[in-house]
Amino acid sequence: METPLVTLYGPVADDLVLVEDLLESTKRVDIPMLKRMLDHALEARGKRLRPALVLLAGTFGDYDLNRLVPLGAAIELLHTASLVHDDVVDGATSRRGRPTANQLFDNALTVLLGDYMFANAAEMVTRTGSLHVTRLFALTLMKMTSGELDQDAAAFDVGKDIQHYLWRIGGKTASLFANATEGGASLAGCRPEWVEALRSYGYNLGMAFQIVDDVLDFVGDEAVLGKPVGSDLREGNLTLPALLLLERYPKNNPIAKFFSARRKREQYLQEAIRMVRESEVIDLSRDMARDYVARACEAIGGLPDTPAKRSLLDIARYVLERNS
Amino acid sequence: METPLVTLYGPVADDLVLVEDLLESTKRVDIPMLKRMLDHALEARGKRLRPALVLLAGTFGDYDLNRLVPLGAAIELLHTASLVHDDVVDGATSRRGRPTANQLFDNALTVLLGDYMFANAAEMVTRTGSLHVTRLFALTLMKMTSGELDQDAAAFDVGKDIQHYLWRIGGKTASLFANATEGGASLAGCRPEWVEALRSYGYNLGMAFQIVDDVLDFVGDEAVLGKPVGSDLREGNLTLPALLLLERYPKNNPIAKFFSARRKREQYLQEAIRMVRESEVIDLSRDMARDYVARACEAIGGLPDTPAKRSLLDIARYVLERNS
Numbered sequence: 289m290e291t292p293l294v295t296l297y298g299p300v301a302d303d304l305v306l307v308e309d310l311l312e313s314t315k316r317v318d319i320p321m322l323k324r325m326l327d328h329a330l331e332a333r334g335k336r337l338r339p340a341l342v343l344l345a346g347t348f349g350d351y352d353l354n355r356l357v358p359l360g361a362a363i364e365l366l367h368t369a370s371l372v373h374d375d376v377v378d379g380a381t382s383r384r385g386r387p388t389a390n391q392l393f394d395n396a397l398t399v400l401l402g403d404y405m406f407a408n409a410a411e412m413v414t415r416t417g418s419l420h421v422t423r424l425f426a427l428t429l430m431k432m433t434s435g436e437l438d439q440d441a442a443a444f445d446v447g448k449d450i451q452h453y454l455w456r457i458g459g460k461t462a463s464l465f466a467n468a469t470e471g472g473a474s475l476a477g478c479r480p481e482w483v484e485a486l487r488s489y490g491y492n493l494g495m496a497f498q499i500v501d502d503v504l505d506f507v508g509d510e511a512v513l514g515k516p517v518g519s520d521l522r523e524g525n526l527t528l529p530a531l532l533l534l535e536r537y538p539k540n541n542p543i544a545k546f547f548s549a550r551r552k553r554e555q556y557l558q559e560a561i562r563m564v565r566e567s568e569v570i571d572l573s574r575d576m577a578r579d580y581v582a583r584a585c586e587a588i589g590g591l592p593d594t595p596a597k598r599s600l601l602d603i604a605r606y607v608l609e610r611n612s
Numbered sequence: 613m614e615t616p617l618v619t620l621y622g623p624v625a626d627d628l629v630l631v632e633d634l635l636e637s638t639k640r641v642d643i644p645m646l647k648r649m650l651d652h653a654l655e656a657r658g659k660r661l662r663p664a665l666v667l668l669a670g671t672f673g674d675y676d677l678n679r680l681v682p683l684g685a686a687i688e689l690l691h692t693a694s695l696v697h698d699d700v701v702d703g704a705t706s707r708r709g710r711p712t713a714n715q716l717f718d719n720a721l722t723v724l725l726g727d728y729m730f731a732n733a734a735e736m737v738t739r740t741g742s743l744h745v746t747r748l749f750a751l752t753l754m755k756m757t758s759g760e761l762d763q764d765a766a767a768f769d770v771g772k773d774i775q776h777y778l779w780r781i782g783g784k785t786a787s788l789f790a791n792a793t794e795g796g797a798s799l800a801g802c803r804p805e806w807v808e809a810l811r812s813y814g815y816n817l818g819m820a821f822q823i824v825d826d827v828l829d830f831v832g833d834e835a836v837l838g839k840p841v842g843s844d845l846r847e848g849n850l851t852l853p854a855l856l857l858l859e860r861y862p863k864n865n866p867i868a869k870f871f872s873a874r875r876k877r878e879q880y881l882q883e884a885i886r887m888v889r890e891s892e893v894i895d896l897s898r899d900m901a902r903d904y905v906a907r908a909c910e911a912i913g914g915l916p917d918t919p920a921k922r923s924l925l926d927i928a929r930y931v932l933e934r935n936s
Contacts, residue, residue: 319758321765373727377720396701399723400761403697406727407753410734414747422746423738429731434643437724441645 293335296606298599300343303353307339310361314408321393325401329372329389337603338363338464341493342472344603345486347596349476355416359471362412362425367464369405370432372398377440378523385514421471428467435459443524444547450531457498458491465494485587489600492584497607499577502527504611506564512612518561521546528576532569533560574608581608617659620930622923624667627677631663634685638732645717649725653696653713661927662687662788665817666796668927669810671920673800679740683795686736686749691788693729694756696722701764702847709838745795752791759783767848768871774855781822782815789818809911813924816908821931823901826851828935830888836936842885845870852900854884856893898932905932 294301315326339360346356374380375388376398382388390398406429413425435456442448442456469490473483504513505520506529520527521543526534534541542563546556564570581604591597618625639650663684670680698704699712700722706712714722730753737749759780766772766780793814797807828837829844830853844851845867850858858865866887870880888894905928915921 317758319762319765322758322761370727373723377723379720395719396703396764397761399697399701399726400757400764402723403694403726403730404754404757404761406730407750407757410750411747411754414743414750417743419738419741419743419746422743423735426731426734426738430728430735433724433728433731434641434646437646437721437728438643440720440724441643 293337293340293606296599296602297340297344298602299347299595300340300599303343303357304336304339304360306353306357307336307343307360307364308333310357310412311364314361314365314412321397322401322404325389325393325397326405328392329368329401329405332384332386334364334368336360336364338367338468340603341465341468341490341600344596344600345469345472345478345490346476347594348473348482348486348591349478351476355418355475356472358412358415359421359475360468362409362416363464363468363471365405365409365412366425366429366432369402369409370436372405373402374436376402377436380515382514416471416475418475421474424467424471424474428463431459431463435461435463439525442526445524446526446534446544446547448526448531450528450535453526453528453531454495457495457502461498461501462491462494465497466491482591485591488587489584489604492580492587493604493607496577496580496584496604499528499573499580500607500610503529503570503573503577506561507570508611518557518564521560521564522557528573529564529569530560532572533564533567536567536569537563577608581605617661617664617930620923620926621664621668622926623671623919624664624923627667627681628660628663628684630677630681631660631667631684631688632657634681634736635688638685638689638736645721646725646728649713649717649721650729652716653692653725653729656708656710658688658691660684660688662691662792664927665789665792665814665924668920668923669793669796669802669814670800671918672797672806672810672915673802675800679742679799680796682736682739683745683799684792686733686740687788687792687795689729689733689736690749690753690756693726693733694760696729697726698760700726701760704839706838709835740795740799742799745798748791748795748798752787755783755787759785759787763849766850769848770850770858770868770871772850772855774852774859777850777852777855778819781819781826785822785825786815786818789821790815806915809915812911813908813928816904816911817928817931820901820904820908820928823852823897823904824931824934827853827894827897827901830885831894832935842881842888845884845888846881852897853888853893856896857884857888857891860891860893861887901932905929 311330317323342360343356372389376390376395380388381391389401413422439456466487470483470487473486510517521530530543534543542556542560546553546560549556584604585601635654641647666684667680696713700714700719704712705715713725737746763780790811794807794811797810834841845854854867858867866880866884870877870884873880908928909925
């Protein structure tokens with residue numbers, strides 16, 4: 289059984305309701321179609337992990353909820369908007385057991401929904417009153433879309449290596465985690481070394497988070513994930529386990545066959561998924577996630593021992609253990 | 613023969629090269645696919661009307677190019693990004709005689725290209741050093757996407773009226789013109805009445821600009837427009853000339869028939885286009901555009917008589933006369 293997140297978020301768990309209220313307020317719009325779409329996109333309450341990171345980082349300085357809460361909401365909106373566009377880009381029909389926006393509405397309206405949410409996120413971050421944090425936020429979105437775009441452009445290309453994979457997930461996932469902790473610390477007026485320590489924590493946590501995500505895509509429970517096992521590979525997205533398999537078994541590799549074959553593609557795909565699951569690459573991938581988590585914890589080693597710090601260390605462990 | 617724009621932009625024409633340089637710098641990225649896409653999206657040099665409005669508005673206060681140029685570039689980037697997404701949304705294959713990004717690359721990559729450009733625009737606007745103008749910019753993008761989304765949701769719906777059309781173009785087009793002049797004036801530290809006067813000028817100019825665009829879609833030269841006459845109507849987008857035709861000829865209207873028919877749709881469409889072109893609704897639409905231009909000029913009546921003001925008045929006239 290997993291640790292309930294409300295326990296994990298410790299000292300800031302109660303304040304997260306303010307982020308929830310602010311997110312809820314963004315649904316109040318006059319355009320009926322936009323309202324329906326926002327209701328759908330914001331209905332699936334996530335773990336609110338990124339807003340929790342903003343608030344936790346903020347505890348290491350002047351914990352001003354008037355500034356931290358808008359950043360938390362902005363980051364969650366940005367995250368949700370990027371999922372909305374990812375689902376259009378991937379042609380995904382369901383996410384975590386619910387139909388995607390592009391499935392319920394259509395691609396055209398869903399592109400505009402995502403644009404609206406990006407704009408709303410940008411508006412939200414200006415409410416922090418900090419041009420510096422607003423700028424950081426825009427730079428993060430540039431990194432995220434660069435990472436996504438690169439992933440999409442590299443689909444079905446076996447020429448990319450692990451270094452490239454790490455760069456890509458650094459952009460598409462870790463940059464937003466880093467923005468959460470760096471932004472929170474910066475708004476709280478923490479001293480520069482602490483801001484950097486918390487940024488590094490967020491970045492390394494995000495790297496581990498994405499690697500675990502990519503492992504779960506191979507070994508997770510389909511019912512819990514809400515998508516078939518091996519979805520990434522099917523879309524031509526070479527994640528860490530697949531890259532390790534290619535590296536360790538360069539000859540006759542079923543992934544290479546799946547990518548290049550014109551016939552029996554489904555058979556090669558299933559063979560590749562089985563081989564990934566049964567080989568040591570899953571453990572090796574988890575080891576890499578563990579390394580990143582260790583770096584995350586190390587980064588905040590110099591911060592005072594507070595409930596918030598213990599919460600950050602617990603979250604780091606949770607990221608390794610989670611199964612959905 | 614149309615007035616060359618460089619003459620129109622008068623006192624700021626030379627400074628626009630700085631906006632051009634800044635736009636050019638955004639193409640310098642490391643990701644090969646992104647670079648190719650940015651090259652394409654930013655290759656078709658537009659009229660740079662919106663950046664010119666930023667600089668012209670800025671002349672009425674402290675004309676600081678270090679702040680005005682980033683806003684001009686940000687607004688042009690935002691405009692270009694929104695066209696990139698509009699072409700995905702509409703499934704357009706060409707724009708002004710060039711293939712669209714979604715045609716050259718694919719929808720998935722083009723959605724991400726637009727996202728990247730929105731993010732870059734947001735990053736650019738923070739270089740103005742003004743949180744107020746950055747916030748204005750985010751609010752503008754919310755209005756633009758609301759207008760676009762509403763237009764898309766209302767496609768093939770004859771139940772919408774002219775009031776609704778005006779609201780929609782206010783969002784999708786006029787809000788960015790208003791942002792250009794209000795933002796420029798605000799960065800220059802103009803007194804509040806002048807900021808409001810310039811905002812109103814931009815808004816009304818934008819309304820006229822879009823109405824003329826919608827008229828040209830019916831009466832323009834296909835070779836100059838780079839798209840077939842009547843494209844809006846074909847996509848189910850009821851613009852002012854079409855709405856006036858429906859209002860004036862409610863019985864047996866070919867537009868209503870085109871929207872509801874299952875057979876002979878092309879025939880009804882061609883009939884509708886011919887009827888719009890030959891009836892008085894084109895003149896009536898131009899009259900409305902002229903009214904908005906008059907309001908734009910009136911709004912800046914109280915500003916000092918400078919070369920920049922004369923340029924703004926010339927631009928207002930040009931918007932009515934333009935044929936592409």
